[in-house]
Amino acid sequence: MKKILALVLALVMVLCAASALADGIKVGIINLDPAESGYREANVKDMTDTFTAENGYEATFVTAPTADKQLDAARGFIADGVKYILVSAADADGWDEVLQEAKDAGIGVFLFDRMVNADPSLYTAAVVSDMDKEGETAVAWLESLGLEEYKILHIKGQLGSAAQLGRSGALDKKCEAEANWTIVREGTGGDSWDPEEARKIAQAAIDANEDFNIIYAENDGMAQGAVAALDKAGITHGVDGKVIVMGFDCNKYALRELLAGNWNYDGQCSPFQAKLIDEMIKKLEAGEAIEGLNELNQIINNEVGFDAKTITQEDIDTYGLGE
Amino acid sequence: MIQKTNSRKKHDLSQLIIPLAALGILIVFNLIRGIAIGDLGFFSITTRINNDGNMVLSGNLISIIDDASALAIIAMGMTLVTAACGGQDISVGAVGAISGAVFVKVLDAFGLDNISVLSIVVGLLAAIGVTIIFTLFNGTLVAVFKIQPMIATLILFSCGRSIAYMITGSATPQLNDKLINAIGKTIPGIPIPTPIFLVVIMALILGLVFKLTNLRLYTQTVGINQGAARLNGINPTAIKLLSFVLLGVCVSLASMIQVCRLNQLSHKTLLDAIEMDAILAVAIGGNSLGGGKFRLAGSILGSYIILMLTNTLNDMSVKPESIKAYKAIVIIIIVIAGSPAVKEKISAFWKKVHNSSRRAVAGR
Missing domain, CATH: 3.40.50.2300 (Response regulator)
Incomplete structure (x- = not known):
């Protein structure tokens, strides 16, 4: 017993010394x-x-x-x-x-x-x-494409979450202000941002022969779900496709889809x-x-959006989440 | 004897009246809506060429039946567990996530760029094996330790998705492959979505098993009165465990369909909240949630009703904020219409009408 105690004491002393040295x-x-x-x-x-x-x-x-x-x-x-x-x-x-x-x-x-x-x-x-800024960056990118008409399928995240409010806010504002921006349909992936719900929303829009040229999905999983419906219906998407696909979060798999030209935009939530x-x-x-602190002692983390035309493998390695 | 079978048939069919009526009302509602807006597109079925260059059928009705596939398969398993144990397994979504994780892990071991029929078969068999272990864990708690099914399955309900996370890690594997699309979407040359066939196959297998063996009688007996079952030489524990094994097979199959359909595995969202819809499908199908008599066809119909409702609301572009409220209203109406109290009232009313008309005839 004494031996063990001595050993423990010795260990503690060594650790203390080590931490003092560090x-x-x-x-x-x-x-x-x-x-x-x-x-x-x-x-x-x-x-x-x-x-x-x-x-x-x-x-x-x-x-x-x-x-x-x-x-x-x-x-x-x-x-x-x-x-x-x-x-x-x-x-x-x-x-x-x-x-x-x-x-x-x-x-x-x-x-x-x-x-x-x-x-x-x-x-x-x-x-x-700044979730509002994430939405604004994405909408600004969309505007920069200079399309004649913006017919948007809007798939929202968990209703009321900060990310959903920010990402929806900028788009809703733009659609109210501009005559050629319309939300063809909107739906939500629910509390779990469910890709399957997103797929069903896209599927229902396709079945109703709705004409849309943009999918604005508020995270990557839901964008992927909507794309599965497009693939099944034979609607092309991505850089050379009919429908522009937008996602958020910058998961590695999503950025790879960007690099392959299957999606068009992914907004970062850093x-x-x-x-x-x-x-x-x-x-x-x-x-x-x-x-550079604001009145709430905050610094806003700089966040970017990636364009399928300019993204590189290096971006994926640096900014991609997950595997 | 003949009379007996007739009366049994009559009772069996009466169980399907409510789901059939609900389905009919939804169809009529969509017809009226279509006529009102002057567009019956809801019922049109067209063909499209998909992004792999194959012809596929497209339209709301196809989507409804296709989307309901995973739910219908799980609802079949849920029906069996409900019938034998008089309770429900609420962990099917979480266990489905584990099954999907195992399936993708095996595909990954063979190489995700090089998916073959062999790797899919091995993956599915491994997934089924692992899933059965987990459903048997639930089954043992229910059948051997006699814990209420909802409490017993609460354990995996809360930790199942973490187990799936442990299997796949942070990865969200993408499966962009022709064979995967053949399972989750359509097989080249066959315009009908594959998941629909998988539901038919599963229903046929289970239907045949219950038709050709005494399993239906055994399951119902155990569900209604365990003591009587035991006295008649039926082992209630074995029957209950078997229902969980079959549920495991159903969950694995449904999980594979969803993974292939979305071309990705996400442990957090795979088969999310499917347990609630599955229980609802069993209830709408006219099955007693207290166990005993059951009809698989009712639960399959129930699944189609749920998806038809979802699809109708999506088609009407109901605001996402209020879609759940509409769904709840319709479901409460269906469930109340099928409740024993309402059924009793209606049959009493019929008897009265019947008797008074007979009296009127006699009086004359």
Whole structure:
């Protein structure tokens, strides 16, 4: 028994010495479960790839799917005396107290991907996506094609979700404003953004002999579902086809369809926030101030859209999610 | 003896009256709608040349029957489990995702660029094997441990898709292949979608098994009164487990159809929420959800009704925000029309009319 105790003590001492030697910037990163989606998996990987010892960090990672576990992890990090805490919150509410504790302890907090309902003074900065902008970028791309008529089959995502509202908003606005932009039909893939529902919507439009030349699907899976209906009915699509296919999320398989010319556009919803946070921390460490924050202490993550005519294999490797 | 079989026949057919009536009403509704808008296109069937260069049939009616394929096959299995166990398996969607994952994993092992009949057959057999293990897990909880089916299957309902994720990882494999299209869409030279044939084959196999053996009687007996079944030498546990095995085969087949139809496997959305539609199809088909007597044809009809409803609402371009509400209204009407209370009232009413007319004749 004594031997074991001695061994454990020795191990602890070695570890302490090692951590003292490591001398990196101590950060604690709280994320969500990577199995949740391709987006989250890429996001977790981005964080682990960026906050490495070689990059000058001593990072501890926690992935927890629920708010209470995340809050426990945050308290643990505060007790450990980390210098920065990075959080993608499972729940927007309930963070005030912990953020205040962190602030009192002089710990900088960065929010990424998801906002919390707390006073902006309680966190250093937040790196988030602008869903409205994703829709606007896609609609601007569509407009740049200069078609005579825009007859759109609009397949919405989970109704009421931030991504759906942003991606639908820009298109709805455009269709109201322009006479030659019409939504021929609209439907939803439901809460799971179901490709099968999208396929049925496209199939019903084809069976009714609706004339459409654009499929605006609010994620890649639903675009794929709609394309399956086109293929079955013998309607060509893509770069040289009759129907323009648009998707969102930039999964690798979708970008490959773009590269093959089967689809036309894919809008990014970037899970890559690590680099921006890394730069901000380096600035703070160097005693500089962070610039470019809006009134909510946010930095909007730059997101792009890919065009089938200009996409390269390199883009797929860099920006593609999943396998 | 003759009288007995006649009365049984009569009862059997009465079970199909409600689904047939519902189907009839939906067809009449679409006819009236077509006449009102001056376009009967809903019923037209045309031919098209698909992107592989083959002639295919196209039109709402074809789409309805085609789209209902996966649901109809799962509904058949669900009917058997319902009849034998007096409860439903709510994990069919999640187990279907596992089955799809195994199927694609095997295809991947052979090489996704080089899909052959052999790899598909091996993939399907492997998928069926694995799926049966999972449905037997459910079956054991239900038949041996006597847990309520809904609670027993809740376990795989909640973790099945995670298991599918463990099998495929983050990948969303794409299957763009002629053979895959032949299963999910059409075989070159045959204009009718393949899934329709798969439903017919499955229905024929199950129909023959239940016609040629005593399995129908055994299943119904176990569903109605386990004790009586045991006293008559029927093993209720074995019959219940068998129903889960058959459900497993159905789920695997349906899962393969959907994977081939969409040319992709997504563990999150494959056969999403199909369990609810399958249970609904069983109920609309006039089967008692409490077990006992069953008709597979009723459940197949139920599936076609559900898809016809979906298709009609899509065809009417109902706003996506309100489509579920419309669906719910129609379904509640069908279910109430088929409920025992309403049936009793109607038969009592008939008897009254019948008797009073007879009395009137006698009085004269």
